[in-house]
Amino acid sequence: DYDISYTVWYSTSSGTSTEPPSGASTMSGITGTLATLSRLTQGTTYYIWVAAISSVGEGSFSTRVSKRTYKAPAQVEKVDLVSISCVQSALWVFWLAPSSERPIQNYEIEYRSLIRSTDWNRLLPNP
Numbered sequence: 001d002y003d004i005s006y007t008v009w010y011s012t013s014s015g016t017s018t019e020p021p022s023g024a025s026t027m028s029g030i031t032g033t034l035a036t037l038s039r040l041t042q043g044t045t046y047y048i049w050v051a052a053i054s055s056v057g058e059g060s061f062s063t064r065v066s067k068r069t070y071k072a073p074a075q076v077e078k079v080d081l082v083s084i085s086c087v088q089s090a091l092w093v094f095w096l097a098p099s100s101e102r103p104i105q106n107y108e109i110e111y112r113s114l115i116r117s118t119d120w121n122r123l124l125p126n127p
Helices: none
Strands: 005-011 025-030 045-054 065-068 080-087 090-096 109-111 121-123
Touching: none
Parallel strands: none
Antiparallel strands: 005 025, 005 045, 045 065, 080 090, 109 121
């Protein structure tokens, strides 16, 4: 049995399909098969390689993969309200998701009584 860890190389330069360029950033000592690369530049393509390491040595690099990070919108996009249905003590609110290259992480819903209040309340999502 060998203890295996992994090293991830990443760069904005493409290197070759099986080898990162010199100067690529690294994340080493990863013991599982998941790594989070953070503090990346928005709207930038990153090239990524992985290699396994054991007491025998370092394995060859994986084939390069690439992924472009999302670019944050200049402002939060408007949601188009489609309909509201009501019954005695509930409202069903339906809307269309905005079209965006960036996936929606969540929605914030605020409401208030038009009769009794000018204060807005925030509806918390179900856990």
